Structures are given as structure tokens and as C-alpha cells.
Amino acid sequence: MTKTTLVSLADSLGVSRQTISNVINAPHRVKPETRARVEAAISASGYRPSAAARQLRTRRSMNLGLRLMPVHDGINGSILDRFLHALTETAQRDGYRLTLFCADSDADEIHQYEELLQVSDIDGFVLTGTHHGDQRTAWLLDHDVPFAAFGRPWNDAEDPRRSRHAWVDVDGGAGTAEATAAFLDDGHASIGFLGWPAGSGAGDDRRAGWQRTLAAAGVAPGRIQELTASIDDGVQTGAVAARHLIAAGATAIVCVSDSLALGAAMELRRAFPGVPAAVTGFDDTPVAAAVGLSSVAQPIEAAARHAVAVLTHQLAETTTGGAGVPAPEQHLLLPAALVRRTPYPLDTGIPTAGTP
Amino acid sequence: MTKTTLVSLADSLGVSRQTISNVINAPHRVKPETRARVEAAISASGYRPSAAARQLRTRRSMNLGLRLMPVHDGINGSILDRFLHALTETAQRDGYRLTLFCADSDADEIHQYEELLQVSDIDGFVLTGTHHGDQRTAWLLDHDVPFAAFGRPWNDAEDPRRSRHAWVDVDGGAGTAEATAAFLDDGHASIGFLGWPAGSGAGDDRRAGWQRTLAAAGVAPGRIQELTASIDDGVQTGAVAARHLIAAGATAIVCVSDSLALGAAMELRRAFPGVPAAVTGFDDTPVAAAVGLSSVAQPIEAAARHAVAVLTHQLAETTTGGAGVPAPEQHLLLPAALVRRTPYPLDTGIPTAGTP
Numbered sequence: 001m002t003k004t005t006l007v008s009l010a011d012s013l014g015v016s017r018q019t020i021s022n023v024i025n026a027p028h029r030v031k032p033e034t035r036a037r038v039e040a041a042i043s044a045s046g047y048r049p050s051a052a053a054r055q056l057r058t059r060r061s062m063n064l065g066l067r068l069m070p071v072h073d074g075i076n077g078s079i080l081d082r083f084l085h086a087l088t089e090t091a092q093r094d095g096y097r098l099t100l101f102c103a104d105s106d107a108d109e110i111h112q113y114e115e116l117l118q119v120s121d122i123d124g125f126v127l128t129g130t131h132h133g134d135q136r137t138a139w140l141l142d143h144d145v146p147f148a149a150f151g152r153p154w155n156d157a158e159d160p161r162r163s164r165h166a167w168v169d170v171d172g173g174a175g176t177a178e179a180t181a182a183f184l185d186d187g188h189a190s191i192g193f194l195g196w197p198a199g200s201g202a203g204d205d206r207r208a209g210w211q212r213t214l215a216a217a218g219v220a221p222g223r224i225q226e227l228t229a230s231i232d233d234g235v236q237t238g239a240v241a242a243r244h245l246i247a248a249g250a251t252a253i254v255c256v257s258d259s260l261a262l263g264a265a266m267e268l269r270r271a272f273p274g275v276p277a278a279v280t281g282f283d284d285t286p287v288a289a290a291v292g293l294s295s296v297a298q299p300i301e302a303a304a305r306h307a308v309a310v311l312t313h314q315l316a317e318t319t320t321g322g323a324g325v326p327a328p329e330q331h332l333l334l335p336a337a338l339v340r341r342t343p344y345p346l347d348t349g350i351p352t353a354g355t356p
Numbered sequence: 357m358t359k360t361t362l363v364s365l366a367d368s369l370g371v372s373r374q375t376i377s378n379v380i381n382a383p384h385r386v387k388p389e390t391r392a393r394v395e396a397a398i399s400a401s402g403y404r405p406s407a408a409a410r411q412l413r414t415r416r417s418m419n420l421g422l423r424l425m426p427v428h429d430g431i432n433g434s435i436l437d438r439f440l441h442a443l444t445e446t447a448q449r450d451g452y453r454l455t456l457f458c459a460d461s462d463a464d465e466i467h468q469y470e471e472l473l474q475v476s477d478i479d480g481f482v483l484t485g486t487h488h489g490d491q492r493t494a495w496l497l498d499h500d501v502p503f504a505a506f507g508r509p510w511n512d513a514e515d516p517r518r519s520r521h522a523w524v525d526v527d528g529g530a531g532t533a534e535a536t537a538a539f540l541d542d543g544h545a546s547i548g549f550l551g552w553p554a555g556s557g558a559g560d561d562r563r564a565g566w567q568r569t570l571a572a573a574g575v576a577p578g579r580i581q582e583l584t585a586s587i588d589d590g591v592q593t594g595a596v597a598a599r600h601l602i603a604a605g606a607t608a609i610v611c612v613s614d615s616l617a618l619g620a621a622m623e624l625r626r627a628f629p630g631v632p633a634a635v636t637g638f639d640d641t642p643v644a645a646a647v648g649l650s651s652v653a654q655p656i657e658a659a660a661r662h663a664v665a666v667l668t669h670q671l672a673e674t675t676t677g678g679a680g681v682p683a684p685e686q687h688l689l690l691p692a693a694l695v696r697r698t699p700y701p702l703d704t705g706i707p708t709a710g711t712p
Binding site: 062077078081101102 | 363373376417418419424426427430431433434437438440441444445448453454455456457458470472473474475476499591618641642643645646647
């Protein structure tokens with residue numbers, strides 16, 4: 001390595017890394033003679049402790065906190081993992097690191113905020129999974145903690161565009177509307193919706209996109225009601241719920257997730273043999289691509305980049321009192337896009353021929 | 357919240373969180389009268405700044421660093437994401453947080469180590485993706501930085517059991533040997549191996565498990581040579597390479613990854629219509645489960661828990677000079693397990709019937 005680094009400097013001076021770090025960040029901890037010697041060496045070497053200097057200048061830790069959501073299902077988990085990767089890369093380009101934590105609930109997440117603010121000196125948070133009655137955003141606002149949410153506020157009384165906090169989200173409802181319209185174009189008259197139990201903001205929004213498209217096509221409210229099923233996420237639950245929708249006459253099914261869609265695809269193939277399953281999932285996961293399932297894709301990397309931009313701008317404002325850089329959009333709804341595929345046959349019946 | 361927290365304490369005293377944090381962590385920064393008032397309130401309130409106190413007592417940051425590997429393929433990426441989740445949860449239970457970073461190369465990763473040690477005061481690192489000629493482990497050893505590796509050392513000259521650094525790994529070769537033996541039991545005589553280009557430690561190890569099983573079954577070395585193909589990971593590359601193996605007579609294929617296996621499964625079904633594809637992947641990803649592909653599973657959560665245990669034990673030793681707690685196994689090879697499934701037919705031919 002030709003570049004002077006903290007380590008090469010420490011080696012050449014015969015002092016510890018910590019001593020050099022203290023000279024930069026906490027000079028009062030270092031004996032005056034050592035401090036003078038290290039400072040002279042720093043000047044002579046051309047060593048540029050860029051991140052450390054910035055940290056000192058801004059009095060920020062340059063760490064952002066993110067709760068790692070539990071893995072319920074490896075299929076749908078991939079979307080949050082893509083978000084995490086994009087977040088880490090973007091934050092690092094801006095000089096920030098990401099600190100991860102786990103929590104069992106909103107209340108526990110708030111408890112973790114407190115501990116992280118106190119112990120790890122976190123500068124701000126990125127939230128995911130906003131939902132009805134979310135206590136986390138209120139807590140962060142009340143305590144003046146900088147944050148950006150992936151997910152709009154879902155409180156009925158509030159217009160998301162007037163929210164007191166920054167958010168970026170994807171227009172899932174427009175995605176399911178597009179999927180529903182595509183099935184109408186294909187000639188399907190009875191299009192079912194397989195969703196999560198009511199109360200999840202994103203899930204309700206996706207159901208609403210399907211519902212308003214059927215209503216606009218003249219489907220009666222009572223019929224729309226018959227064509228929807230709500231169930232916890234999963235391939236098996238998807239298969240079970242799809243059976244009910246097919247019994248109610250559905251020939252195509254729009255799903256809130258790829259896991260449910262995978263189960264629904266099996267049932268549609270069983271009900272309509274020899275016909276590609278008319279089903280769409282959500283999130284365009286690797287599983288959807290692998291089995292040829294149509295799915296609504298979220299621009300998740302763009303959402304992550306925007307969340308970081310909003311948060312780092314907030315932090316810069318806090319420190320400099322406004323550097324004159326225009327703020328990124330505080331409330332941003334990104335478009336979703338339907339990815340149409342013709343599915344490989346997914347059959348539960350196994351051929352009876354033996355191995356070669 | 358009934359429990360006294362940093363925030364409730366700050367609110368009741370009318371001081372900032374930072375002031376309380378300073379009283380605990382850097383009392384010299386706080387005016388004596390404020391410090392006395394806060395200390396009295398802390399005693400009276402029963403507030404227990406557990407993590408902060410531990411940080412102060414141990415002089416550790418309680419932060420562990422992990423490089424987030426780039427996403428090449430959403431299919432195989434899921435295994436490292438499971439590792440990340442288990443690592444975060446286990447570390448947090450031990451009072452540690454995980455700090456993520458990105459790097460383009462080993463050299464860049466080392467550069468990030470330096471910056472993280474200096475700026476973010478990271479206590480130690482977890483490494484993944486050890487490989488032949490790995491410069492990272494040498495650097496960390498040279499600089500006395502505590503770390504644990506997921507992946508054994510792959511330098512030919514070195515016996516991994518005598519490595520100077522702690523590692524935990526999964527016996528991938530035993531997994532592919534089991535998969536190969538299962539195909540032999542099924543009556544397959546020509547079993548191919550679809551692997552990555554030579555040089556990746558884990559990939560070579562998985563190939564070796566297949567190779568030694570065929571050799572033990574009496575397959576001639578020249579024939580073994582004809583039955584292996586090396587190619588970059590991916591579904592399409594897997595299909596292309598599988599065609600060559602099938603042309604060479606392979607009726608079953610053991611694969612180094614689920615992505616390659618998915619491509620191979622399509623080609624086997626095309627070559628042997630009406631017969632379940634005799635293919636195994638590696639990592640037992642959600643995609644393998646979704647399409648019914650057999651795959652070798654790694655006990656990835658156990659590996660993550662062990663890596664954390666080794667690292668936190670090292671850190672405790674550094675601080676206390678040995679607390680008498682026995683050290684966890686420094687070189688641990690965990691077993692892999694073949695998950696056998698009968699695959700759903702994966703056909704590239706799409707039925708010609710129209711939509712209902």
C-alpha cells in the first residue's frame with residue numbers, strides 16, 4: 001500500500017492506532033509530547049483522515065440505524081435484502097455506515113432506538129414496514145431524531161402528502177391495477193385477489209388497486225367481495241385460499257405476494273390443465289423469475305437511494321443550518337411495473353416413468 | 357413506558373440525551389454541577405444504562421463489522437442473507453451490533469477495515485467468502501484485529517486445523533458426495549458435475565466430493581474428467597453447460613449451486629421427457645423449495661451463531677485477560693445435509709391451449 005493510512009502511520013511512529021485516533025478525535029486524552037509528535041507526523045505524511053475529520057467536523061457518528069426485519073419466508077424476504085444492499089452501498093458513498101439491529105415489535109424497536117442513540121451514537125434511522133397506527137414515526141418525531149421511512153404513513157386521517165416526516169414508497173395499488181387490467185384485456189371476467197388480512201397498509205393498498213379496476217370495468221360490489229380472500233403469507237396458504245377463489249369462479253388471480261402466487265399457480269394449473277396459470281405475484285422475486293411467474297416489480301434500489309438522500313440531507317441541514325442544497329422530494333411515490341411472463345407448467349402430479 | 361430510559365431521564369431533568377450520555381461515557385465534558393445533578397438522578401431513578409455501562413467497562417465499541425457481499429444472483433444470495441440475519445440476532449443477544457460495509461475487492465475490504473477501525477471503532481470482524489490466496493486474514497492477523505471467518509483457509513500449504521485464525525465452515529464436499537451416492541443408488545452410471553471455475557475454495561471442495569465418490573465406485577479418471585463442466589454461476593449458463601454434460605452421457609447432474617441446478621433441470625427434462633430431472637443444487641434456496649429441486653442444505657444459522665461466539669469470546673479475552681470461560685471450538689466443520697425432493701416438471705415447452 002503506497003497510501004499513508006492510520007495503520008502505516010501507527011507502525012512508523014511506534015504508537016497504537018488508538019493513540020492516533022485520539023489525537024484526531026479526543027486530543028485531550030493524549031500526552032502533549034505524544035500529541036505533538038503524532039500531529040507533526042500526520043502533517044508530514046500527507047495522511048488524510050477524511051472520514052474521521054468529517055466526523056469531527058460535523059459531530060456526527062456517520063452511522064445510520066436499520067432494523068433487520070425477521071425472515072418469515074425466504075421468497076419475499078429477497079425484496080428487503082435488495083433494499084438493504086442498495087441502502088448500504090448508497091450510504092457508504094455518502095460517508096455513512098449502516099448499523100443493524102433486531103426487534104420483536106414496534107415497542108421493542110423504539111427501545112432499540114433509545115439504546116442506539118445513547119450507546120452507539122446513531123445519527124438517524126431508516127424505517128421499513130410502516131403500517132396503520134405506527135408508533136415509531138410519532139416517537140422519532142417527538143424526540144427530534146432524523147429519519148426517513150420506506151413506506152408512506154397509513155393513518156386514515158392523514159394525507160400522506162402532508163406528513164410531518166419524509167417517506168418514499170412504491171405505488172403498489174397502481175401495480176395490481178395494471179395486473180388486473182391485463183387479465184381483463186386477456187378476456188378474463190372473474191379475476192380474484194389473494195391478499196393479506198386487512199390492516200397492513202401495503203397489503204390494503206394492493207387490494208384497492210385490483211378492486212377499483214374491477215369496479216371501473218362494471219363488476220358489481222357483491223361480486224368483487226366474493227372474489228377476494230385474505231390469508232397469511234405462504235405457498236401452502238396461497239394454494240388453500242386459491243381453491244376457494246376458483247370455486248367462486250375465478251379464472252385468474254392477482255396476488256399480494258409471490259409466495260401466495262406460487263401456491264395459487266399450482267391450484268390454477270390443477271383447475272385448468274394445459275393452460276398457463278393466469279396469476280400475478282408481487283415483488284418480482286428470484287422465485288417468480290425461476291418459475292416464469294408474472295409479478296409486479298418495485299424499484300427498490302431507487303427507493304433505497306432516495307431514503308438515504310433524504311436522510312443525509314436532513315443530517316447536513318441539522319449540522320450546517322442549511323447549506324443551500326435543495327432538499328430531495330420529502331414525499332415520493334415511485335411507480336411499480338408489471339413483469340409479464342408465460343409460466344412453466346407447475347404441476348403437483350409427478351410423472352410415473354422411472355429413472356433412466 | 358414504565359421503565360426509566362435515557363429519554364425519560366433527559367425529559368425529567370430538562371437536559372439533552374447527549375448530556376446524560378456524556379455523564380456516563382465522557383464525564384469530563386460535562387460541567388461539574390450538571391454532572392452531579394444527573395448522577396444523583398441516575399441513582400435515584402434506577403436507570404440502568406446497561407449497554408453503555410458495559411461499553412465503558414470494557415472499552416469496547418460493541419460493534420462488529422461485516423462486508424455485505426454484492427448480489428450476483430438473487431437465488432444464491434439468500435444463503436448469505438440468512439447468515440446476516442442469524443449473525444445480527446446472535447450478536448445483539450451478546451450486546452453487540454453489526455456494522456455493514458461494501459467493498460469491491462479484497463484490497464478494498466482491507467482499506468475499509470482500516471477506516472472502520474479508525475473512525476467507527478469497530479471491535480472485530482466477521483469474514484465470509486474465504487478463498488485461495490486470501491489477503492484479508494493475513495492482514496487482520498498481522499494487525500492483531502479480532503475476527504472470525506465463515507469459510508476455512510484454502511491455502512494448499514496450510515492444514516486448516518492448524519490455522520492461526522478461528523473459522524467455522526460447512527463440509528460441502530461431504531454434501532456433494534452424499535448427493536452423488538444417492539444417484540448411484542438410484543442406478544445412474546454417468547453422473548455429471550456442474551461447477552464454478554477452479555480456484556474458489558468452496559467450489560473446488562464441492563467438486564472433490566463428487567469426484568471421490570465416483571472414483572470409489574470405480575469410474576475411470578478419464579471418464580470423470582469428461583463428466584465435469586466449469587462455468588460462471590447462473591440459470592442460463594447452467595442450461596448451456598448441462599447440454600454438454602448430457603451430450604457426454606450424463607443422466608444425472610450434481611451442481612455447485614441452485615442457479616446452475618435450475619438451468620440443468622430444464623435441460624435434463626428436455627433430454628429425458630416425462631422423467632423427474634435427476635439434479636441436485638446447493639444451498640437449499642427458496643427457489644429450490646419452490647420448484648421441487650433436491651439440494652444440499654448448509655446449517656447456516658448454526659455457522660453464524662458459532663462465528664459470533666468465537667469472536668465475542670476473543671474480545672472478552674482481550675479485555676479481561678481470560679475470564680476462565682472455555683473457548684468455543686476454533687476450527688469447526690459443520691455437516692451439510694442433502695434435501696431430496698421429487699421435482700415438479702420444469703418444461704420450456706409452453707402448452708398451446710388458449711386462456712379460459
